[in-house]
Every structure is written in structure tokens, then in C-alpha cells.
Amino acid sequence: MTNATVQAYRASLLHFHADPAFTPDAHHWHEDGLLVVADGKVRAAGDYATLRATLPPGTAVHDHRGKLITPGFIDTHIHYPQTDMIGSPAPGLLPWLDTYTFPTERRFEDPAHAERVAEFFLDELLRCGTTTALVYCTVHPQSVDAFFTASEKRGLRMAAGKVLMDRHCPDFLRDCAESGGRDSEALIQRWHKRGRALYALTPRFAPTSTEAQLVVAGELARKYPDIYIQSHVAENEDECRWALELFPSARSYLDVYDKYGLLRPRAVYGHCIWLDERDRARMAETQAAVAVCPTSNLFLGSGLFDFERADQAGMLLSLATDVGGGTSFSMLQTMNEAYKVARLKGSYLPALRMFYLATLGAARSLRLEGTIGGFAAGAEADFIVLDPQATPLLARRTAHCDSLEELLFALALLGDDRAIAATYAAGREVHRRA
Template sequence: MSIATPLHLRAYRASLLHFHADPAFAEHAYCWHEDGLLLVDGDKIHAAGDYAQLAPLLAEGTNVVDYRGKLIMPGFIDTHLHFPQTDMIASPAPGLLPWLETYTFPTERQFADPAHGREVAEFFLDELLRCGTTTAMVYCTVHKESVDAFFEASEARGLRMVAGKILMDRNCPDFLADTAEGGARDSEDLIKKWHKHGRSLYAITPRFAPTSTDTQLRLAGELAQAYPDTFIQTHVSENPDECRWVQSLFPASRSYLDVYDSVGLLRQRTMLGHCIWFDERDFARMAESGAAVAVCPTSNLFLGSGLFDFEGADAASVTLSLASDVGAGTSFSMFHTMNEAYKVARMKGSYLPAARMFYLATLGAARSMRLEGSIGNFTPGLEADFIVVDLQATPLLARRSAECNNLEELLFALALLGDDRAIGATYSGGRLVHQRAGMT
């Protein structure tokens, strides 16, 4: 094995976990090194394996950061959340549509102010990193300024982020409405400015079908065709009232999903939030198109929208990921998201092993975004985004972890009992971007 010079190589000793397959479909889906060594060269992964095998290959004088007793794994990837909704998280409402009208739209109005957008973006990114999330697919507002504010803040930290300006030209307050042509023009300007600039990637972002005219959706589809390596993100089949509303607005469409499919918005790198009220044909079309689901259990439970059908999605081989959906989601923590995903699956009559939940929050999310060649595990050459998990972070987590008999039990305890306190440190592109107070 070739080892870089001590000037560039950094080494981290801890237990290591990363995935190379979905545990639901592969017997040997992960790599686990109880005493492991992660080697980082600049901003890329150099190697990951057993300490006993890699340590003798290190050049003399290489500094080894000692995180023994802790767990290093790839940074979490959150595939659906709204940075402008940070300040309205935990706002009460009887359902999705009144929640939008009462809280979301008035809050998003403030993002015409670039200074406000930048301040919220800074706090939002602080929260993500504090919770161990190194990549996210993010909704901004209708304002171009909100996208600029977000990417300026994320690029200053060297983060791999995907974001886009919301498209919304009807069924919303006048102060948030764009136009079909203006929204498409603004989106194209932002694509040219930010897509593949540094570690930034752009997502074409209709809010959801009811707030876009046929013309706006068609123009979004044309943008997606003109820029095929961009992302697409929107909401679908979240709430029964919303589904009935879409049926009345688009009577020619077979289903809510068909609205997007008919205008060219269903393809690889399309991330659809929720997908709760799908039938078999919807799931089959998702798998055929290469589009992916962002499963948002905390927001679905908070708004009473419904329970995601993991078994139905798996039967159709649909690509899945987990997402916090802040601010309808009630926590930035992917541990909390896993916790609720497990309960949603149980209430729906299925079971999510802990290993699969961690896969869906790391490599599974990267694959759903078609970014597995950049992030998601510790394959040499991938971007060095990783977290240090402290299994002693709380007295209860420490006590339960000490009683675990195998890796599955340990991961399950972490998913059900962990929170932001369990993230000791977060690294992005090989750089330390968050360290918990008292962590050395």
C-alpha cells in the first residue's frame, strides 16, 4: 500500500464503521473495525482498516489522533430540509396546509433580506454540523438572495451541499409568488453561478405541485433536461388533504407522482420528500425512473401526515434515504430521525434493523443522490467527511452501550438513545468543522 508523506497524511484511531451495500439486500453490507485506523490525505480518504494492519505502514513521525473508545463513521447525509424554517421549528398546527399558511409563508417572507438569510444560514449549518450532518439537500425560499446566502455560508466552511430556490407562482401569498418565466430564469442564473462551484450543487426546486402552474412545472422540466446533472427536489403525497387538492388541480394526471413525471421532473437525482400515499404503480415508476425517496418520519408524525410504507418501497426496489425535514421535522439530529423511522416501520408492520438505518443516513443517502462516487463511505479517494461518535456522551447511553453484545445492539442503542451530544467531532473535507465542548 502506498502511504503519503507525514506532511500530508493524517491518521485517526477509533472503531470504524462504513457501508458498501444495503443491509436489507446484502448479507455482508458493512466494514467494521473494532480497533481501526482512518487515513486522510488532504481532503480525501486514503485508507481505512484495522489498526494492526495499517499502523506499521505509516511513515515515521505521522501523528495519530487517538479517538479510542469512540466510533468514526461517514458524516450523516440529510436529503430533505428547509433552512428558512429554522426559526419556526416546533410551531403548532392541526395539519400541513394550515401549518404552511400560519407559519411557513410569513417566516419565509423575511428572506428577501440577504443579511437575515446569511444569519439564519450560519445558525442552520452550525446545527447540522453539531448533529454530525455533513451533506444536505436544502430548500431555500423564492428569493435568489436566500440561495446566495446559503451557498456563501456553506462554501466558507467547505461543505458538500445541495440547495435551490423554491418555485411557486400560485396558491401562495403575493409576497412570496414568483412567475413561471421569472422563476425559471432565476433558477438558471443560480445554476450557472453555484452548480459545481466548489462543493456546491444546485437543485431545481418546485415547492410542490399545488403552488406551481402547469407552465411553471413544464419550464422546470425543461431546465432539468437542459442541465441533466443538476438535482430536482420537491414534495409529493405527504398528506391526504394535499393529495385531494392535487387531484382537483391536475385532473388529467393518474396520480400525484404523475404530475411531475408528465413534465420531465422524474429522473436520476430527483429527490421526492414523503411519498406516503403511493400505490404500487407509483413505487414501480419511482424505481424505473431512478428517482429517490426522502423518508421524513419526524415531520410525518408531527403533522399527522401518515406512515411511510418501507415494505412497499422495498418490494419495488425504490432507492431510499432518511431526512429530518426541518422545520416540520422536530430535530436536526439523524439519531432522532432514525428513532422515529424505526417506530414508523413498526406501526406499519415492518422492522428496520439499526444497521439499515445507519446505511440510509450515510451511503444509502449518497446513492439516492448519485453521489456515492464522492461521499458516503471510506472508499479511498472519496471526500473525507466523517464524524466521531461518543458512546459515553450521556450516562444512559454509556450504561446501555456497555451491555451491548454485538454491533447491531450497539447501533440500535445509539439510534434510540443518541442525540447531538453523541457527536464528539465533525470533519468535512478532512477539516475539523465542529468539536463538542470538552472533547479532546
């Protein structure tokens, strides 16, 4: 291998091999580290003193000493069409949908508008250090095409899907069981595993799908077992009551999805606040994953996720921004809110756990461990360079950090997009802070 295909990055390195909540020493930390990348993949990660001798003569070593390199962040629940309505006021989830979400999503029938929003959305993710996301589009197939076209141009590992919604929504956003299934299957065949694209079957949430549409979704899930499934469940109490009125034979809101075969590996459900013990056990049993969305849950007053009970049940967890209910694209800001939500529920989230949930934990939820979320040899080289001196306050605080935990905690509680010095996707720089 020649030095033309190898790039090396010197900085402090952090990545994980296990969940810090359950495994001591679950992380790899190299204070003076070297990340070696070749042909878009990780070749090696470790101590600089050990690895420098393995580099081909003349290899460029990018010097980021004083900064921290981690795997790129993975956001497991986000709505790209809601970019333009982020920070919109409403007294709760359901009126927020009617007043802002549905009218905003109507505009995505125009492919040119979808393209403009997708371009901005992806640039914003990269600016915040997010290299992979599980993304909701709209009911319009052209919104999916616009998203994946923009993602493919940047060489990103992204998953997304067309929303399925055939009732309890405006006529201008309504599909039907037949058309929704037909459009979804065409998109699966067009985009799933094309380059770095992955498809996600996307019923918006049970109350906006008829039983007929959920039957079709279950059939597609069985036909294409390696696609993703994403939806919302148990976000707030009004929604839970509504779901049970609409599906009276279901034991719980989660049970609605289970009856149609939509709980399985690669299924990711946003929120999961108001689950009971049987629901949590069923999530763990089916290996369906939770996207914890603390920022939007606080913004919409939906409730507080219970990390302790989720861990007791053995549920797969990750963190998500849930833009536009969430008020920031930054996973660091999302960690900030997650920490506070955990404290309000009487538990404690160490910074190491939060960084795990935003990297390897999310990759495990997506069944992509070994592909993204870590620095194992052969993994795709998606990584970020974090700057502990990005702001005067952050620089002042991190100058007095006595441990890795303190440093990460400062980044999580005081950091935002400004702390992302650079973002790389498949070994290529896709963002550099001005």
C-alpha cells in the same frame, strides 16, 4: 506523501458497501480501526494493526478509542429558512404552511437575515453530525446565495435551490414561470459544481406551481441533466386530493411530476407516503429517490411511510429530518422515529439499515457514491466521531451491548447531538463537542 499532508484517526470504524436489507455482510466493521486521510480525501480505512505500518514517519494519529467513526450523515430533505419556526403548532400541513411557513420565509428577502439563519443552520447540522444536506431555500435568489456562501466558507458538500412557487401562496412569495426559470438558471450557472456546491431545481410542490412553471422546470431539468430536482409528493391525503383537483389529467399526484419530465436520477421527493403500487414502480424505474421524513410525518400527522412496500418495489431510500416540520436536526433522532414508524406499519428496521440509509443509501440516492457516504479510497473525507458514552444513560446501556447491532441501536434510540464528539468535512474539523 509527507506526514504533513496525512492525518490518521484511530477508533472503531463503520461504513457500508451495500444495503443491509438485501446483502448479507453489507458493512465494513473494524473494532480497532484506522482512517487515513490525505488532502481532504480518504486514503485508506481498515484495521489499525494492518494500516499503522503504512503511515509516513511522524504521522499524527488522533486517538478516539472507545468511540466510533462513521461517514458523515446525509440529510436528503430539509428547509433552512424554517429553522426559526421549528416546533410550531398547527392541526395539519396546509394550515401550518399558511400560519408559520410563509410568513417566516418572507423575511428571506433580506440578505442579512438569510445570512444569519444560514450560518446558524449549518452550525446546527455540523453539531448533529450532518455533513451533506439537500436543502430548500426560499423563492428569493438571495436566500440561495446566502446559503452557498456560508457553506463554501465551511468547505461543505451541500446541495440547495431556490423554491419555485407561482400560485396558491401569498403575493409576497410568488414568482412566475418566466422569472422563476430565469432566476433558477442564473443560480445554476453561478453555483452548480462551484467548489463543493451542487444545485437543486426546487418546485415547492405541484399545487403551488402552474403548468407553465412546471414546463419551465422540465426544460431546465433537460438542459442541465446533472443538477438535482427536489420537491414534495403524497405527504398527506388532503394534499393528494388537492393535487388531483388541480391536475385532473394526471393519473396520480406523482404522475404530475412525471408528465413534466421531473422523475429521473438525481430527483429526490420528500415523503411519498400515499403512493400506490404503480407510483412506487415508476419511482424505481426512473431511479428517482425517496427522502423518508418520519419526524415531520408524525409531527404533522401526515401518515406512516411503508418501508416494506418501498423495498418490494426497489425504490431508492434515504432518511431526512424535514426541519422545520421535523422537530430535530439530529439524524440519530430521525432514526429513532423511523424505527417506530416501521414498527407501526408492521415492519422492522435494524440499526445497521438505518445507518446505511443515513450514509451510503443517501449518497446513492444523490448519485454521489464514491464521493461521500463511505470510506472508499479517494472519497471526500466527511466523517463523524460518535461517542457511546455521551450521556449517562447511553453509557450505561452501551456498557452492556453484546453486538454491533445493539450498539448502533442504542445510539439511534438514545442518542442525539450530544453523541457527536466531532465532525469533519473534507478532512478538516468543523465541529467539536464542548
